[in-house]
Amino acid sequence: MPPSATERHVLALIATDAAALHVAPPRVRFVESCGGPCYEALFNRIEIDRETLALPEPLLRIVVAHEVGHATQRATMLFDFACTLMATTAFLTIPCIAFATAADIDIWHVGVPGLGFMAAFIACSKIWRAHGAKRSAALELDADAKAAAICGAAPALAALEAMATRAPISAARLHAMRARDEAHRRNPAPRVSGR
């Protein structure tokens, strides 16, 4: 099916934003689901759902700019993903090798250290998840900053406030965007070229 006018508009916005942010234009997939737009670092692809496509044009612009902002973080996202994968593999490999090479199969010599490993794994997962949440919050703020640099601080703030009425938006993102708008009013900075 050929792309609709809105889909073509989104593709053009992505190409322009990517040029402005000096990043290769990510691929785009239009989906039916209502999960909201998202950037997939693994495939360098932005997913845009029907609900997002139906947004008023000024909102759609900011949402697209935000997602292209994520494309600039691809290396960081892939590095985080690789670290998580390697840490998990290493953590699970250690007990497997230890138990496979253990001569003693007495339940106390296998079960007790095994439970210890499980407890350590759960504790480390919690710490890693908290670390991951902090990292993704920082990436969200960075993508917002890039959207504001492309579209302007005031329109980006208006869009984020409008989006907050539709979906949960963290207070930190709203606070940072308000601060950015305030700073821009005091000291207007030029937008990054592209639009």
Ligand SMILES: [Zn+2]
């Ligand atoms: Zn985001």
